[in-house]
Amino acid sequence: MFRKTTLALLAGASSLIAVPHHAMAIDAAAPAGPAVIYANQGAPQPPMRAAYVQPQRSNMGGGFIEFLFGDAPSSQGYSPQPYQQQPGYYGNRQLPPMDPQQQMLRQQEEAAGDPAQRPFDPRYEKQLVDYSGRESAGTIVVDTPNKFLYLVQGDGRALRYGIGVGRPGFTWAGVKTISAKKEWPAWTPPPEMLARRPDLPRHMEGGPENPLGARAMYLGSSLYRIHGSNEPWTIGTNVSSGCIRMRNEDVIDLYGRVNVGARVVVM
Template identity: 45%
Template sequence: MTNHVTRRQVLSGGLGIAALTLAGCSTTTSRAPVPVQPQPQVDASFLQNYGPRPQEEFPLPGIDPRVLAPEFRRQRVAYRTDEEPGTVVVDTRSFYLYLVEPSGTAMRYGVGLGRQGFEWSGRARIAWKRPWPTWTPPEEMIAREPHLEPYSAENGGMQPGLGNPLGARALYIFQGNVDTLYRLHGTNEPASIGKAVSSGCVRLINQDVIDLYDRVRSGASIVVV
């Protein structure tokens, strides 16, 4: 996790997506044609929710609909709960985050989880929020990964940007006045949504964490189950 902030970006708390390159010899024999994958249908709502965000401090690219499964796309759903409207509920079993709304509905977001995302559960509050936060890896992480030393607290952390593991927004979770080191944060790795990844807390696609950030008030309750 992080002290100032947690990790992740382009996509993950330090993860990336490797491209597999296949090299071959040239031949004179003919090859069967490679079938062309059809482009998925992209409706107006997808473009509105997941299109580019050029107005951001660090402009965000749009999300490829082939990478983000429909069930993990932001949507309003029926949701029965005793929690007050405005409460955030993270269901680590289903990789969903719910923002409770009045009248039995919730805004649902797909999330990815890291080790820290599974290590803490309970009830707390969103103490504060930051747009384009800096990231400070904890000392234990630096001990495991010495190459992160330049981003230590003494060195001011990693500056905001597309390569920062916390992404476009971060929400910091406290119990009372104690920092749980649990974070909700953005990621540039849409393929990590709905999966458990190696590090980080609860990650949302940058476009989704921006939406959540704008809807959630500081001091709101959060329940992690």
């Protein structure tokens, strides 16, 4: 009697349930062919496109019936997806964004390590200044300790330019005259320099990469020159082997203002 009752209950339950209660991902058009209507199902509905629907547990009374018709795993059922961590977490080795002050400090440190990135000091811009010296107009005065070159204008005024000067042991003082002027000069390192720097080229034609820059004014019969530079960040420093170094734009300006025979006083 008990066995017959159990089978009857199972048969009645199976007639009430049209489809298994599994999660469905409706993402394709309905298959072609005649529609099949189950006992408890209305008219066929048009095909739907939807995202995955989270399965919900039905209330089947628990126990043996729940085990048979509940949401037990199957090959077509829902399988949980692995959790994907969002970017920006420490677990992904991505640190939080750096605040603006830290970013600025880092950029300054990087620029300090690369001389070519150093900004030009505005103190060394060309400017008209007062001059109280005794040199006459047209004279060039080189102030080696303070790294300025003055072109005396007369009437107590002078044009002042920033310069780079000799390294320790290569500075000098004296009076010279401009013996020659050249635009985009070629460069032939003297033997004394090649002895110190055998890696230097024996000769280099004039051009933007030439260490003498855009212009050169030769000082008497010496090896010294007032010349341009393709390294403007060196202005205001002790950098040369005795030559007076200027920015290219400044040496071009000075070149056009002085003549061969001009007096040069180096202090």
